[in-house]
Amino acid sequence: MRSKQWTATNQPHLCIFLDKAAVKTRADSPWMLCPVTQVEETKQMMKMLPILIATIIPSVIVAQSNTLFIKQCTTLNRSMGPHFEIPPACLQAFVTIFMLISLVIYDRLFVPTVRRYTKNPRGISLLQRLGIGLTLHVIIMVTACLAERKRLKVARENQIFGKSDTVPLTIFIFLPQFGLVGIADAFVEVAKLELFYDQAPESMKSLGTS
Structure with a gap:
């Protein structure tokens, strides 16, 4: 038996108190009386707030890939050959690469296969x-933790404590976490946009996707 699909309209009436805004009283001010449509749309948006709050942490983790992860890469060995060093920010490109690959695999392989059963x-x-996607973000932080522990261990073993010193460890030790960020984005960001676009009222779809 298939479970009922989640929608913002079939959730328990947690926002039933908003119905009072549509109850006509003696006051004729538009601030004291709202159409039923506005009340229902507001309730529909409020029921999606828990999902919005749950996706704040993944957004913070994605921000780390643009800041902390890059800063960590500047301390590592970036040499590729005797005369070339890759910029630390180049690893950010792997986020996009892995996300695009994940989207293709998801749409062309995963969805058709799983659709037969679900x-x-x-x-x-x-x-x-x-x-x-949220589970992948947990794995990202575990991977980032292990990579950072390895970086600090090598730095201590080689007595490297200066800000401009280079830790004798390849920059590509951070590649897995950048790749996982891209894969997680293919799940979280796409699902979040589709969910809010599907469930938001017609008059608030632009607000929901923003």
Whole structure:
């Protein structure tokens, strides 16, 4: 038996108190009386707030790939051959590369295969896709932790404590976490946009996707 698909309209009436805004009283001010449509749309948006809050942490992790991860890369050995050093920010390109590869694999292989069992046109629900992405973000932080421990261990072993000193460790030790960020984005960001676009009221779709 398939579980009922999540929508913002079939959730418990947690925002039922907003119905009072549509109750006509003696006051004729538009600030004291709202159309039922506006009340229902507001309730629909409020029911999606927990999902929005749950995706704040992944957004923070993505920001780390543009700041902290790059700063860590500047301390490592960036040599590729005797006369060339790659810029630390170049690893950021792997986020986009892995995301594009993941999207192709997801759409062309994963969805058709899973669709046979779930009977869902999307393969899996948007919340399941979001959950996979959140799990990947946990793995990203574990991977980043292990890479940083390795970097600090090598720095201590070689007595490297200066800001401009180079740790004798290849920069590509941070490649897995950049790749995982791209894969996680293919799940979290896409699912988040689709979910808010699908569930947001017609008059608030631009607000939901923003």
